Amino acid sequence: MTDENRIRSFDFHCHVDLDSNPPDLIQKCEKYQVAVLAVTTTPKAWPQNLEWTRRSRYVHAAVGLHPELVGERFSEIELLEQRIADTHLVGEIGLDGGSKYRSLYAKQKEVFERALVAANKHGDRVISIHSRKAARDVIRAIEKHTDPTRVLCVLHWFSGSIAELRDALQLGCYFSVNSSMFTSKGGTKLIESIPLDRLLTETDSPFAKVKGKPSVPWNTVELMVPISELFGLPSNEISETIWRNSTNVFQFAGIEISS
Numbered sequence: 001m002t003d004e005n006r007i008r009s010f011d012f013h014c015h016v017d018l019d020s021n022p023p024d025l026i027q028k029c030e031k032y033q034v035a036v037l038a039v040t041t042t043p044k045a046w047p048q049n050l051e052w053t054r055r056s057r058y059v060h061a062a063v064g065l066h067p068e069l070v071g072e073r074f075s076e077i078e079l080l081e082q083r084i085a086d087t088h089l090v091g092e093i094g095l096d097g098g099s100k101y102r103s104l105y106a107k108q109k110e111v112f113e114r115a116l117v118a119a120n121k122h123g124d125r126v127i128s129i130h131s132r133k134a135a136r137d138v139i140r141a142i143e144k145h146t147d148p149t150r151v152l153c154v155l156h157w158f159s160g161s162i163a164e165l166r167d168a169l170q171l172g173c174y175f176s177v178n179s180s181m182f183t184s185k186g187g188t189k190l191i192e193s194i195p196l197d198r199l200l201t202e203t204d205s206p207f208a209k210v211k212g213k214p215s216v217p218w219n220t221v222e223l224m225v226p227i228s229e230l231f232g233l234p235s236n237e238i239s240e241t242i243w244r245n246s247t248n249v250f251q252f253a254g255i256e257i258s259s
């Protein structure tokens with residue numbers, strides 16, 4: 001692969017199917033050479049995502065069941081397990097301990113834990129995980145149900161404590177960070193505590209905002225600037241490290257990004 005065809009950046013958590021024009025967004029990812037892990041929020045939405053991304057070299061669809069949707073979608077739990085057999089990418093799954101979703105917590109746990117068990121059973125799975133106000137329980141579930149040689153967990157937009165972050169690192173987790181995390185002291189402190197060899201980038205597009213507008217996958221190119229400032233390293237060095245981490249993570253799932 002020549003340098004000009006090389007992937008420029010990586011978005012490890014993007015809701016491609018929530019964009020107003022997913023096929024157009026996928027084409028733009030090709031144009032801007034951004035590799036994307038396209039999360040889905042229900043297993044029923046996955047086939048359409050797979051269809052959109054089937055011919056894309058850059059955008060890869062994952063199957064998930066978002067913790068915020070567990071109330072209305074709990075019945076899709078078996079479908080989720082079945083579909084985890086058919087794809088090496090899983091997400092968005094996880095737990096949300098916020099007051100709005102707290103009443104669903106037991107059901108959320110059941111979905112999350114069964115998805116982890118399924119991913120671990122099949123092996124070579126990469127998972128993008130939501131852990132808002134639930135980091136401790138998410139980490140416990142990862143420890144209990146997965147083997148890091150079979151499942152690679154990426155904690156997306158992590159907002160737990162530094163101690164929780166360290167425990168997740170011990171379990172082999174990676175962290176995908178976005179520009180919104182840099183807008184708070186707490187978020188910046190967390191990013192600073194991630195070893196560079198576990199750092200990935202994301203947008204949570206379209207939810208996280210960049211300059212007041214919904215984020216898009218190629219915003220990850222600009223993300224090299226605040227990361228390099230924070231770590232005091234040249235941005236090309238950061239970008240090279242993240243490139244290496246990202247291709248390794250995709251490779252874990254059997255996806256060759258560099259060729």
Ligand SMILES: [Zn+2]
Pocket residue numbers: 013015039092204
């Ligand atoms: Zn998300």
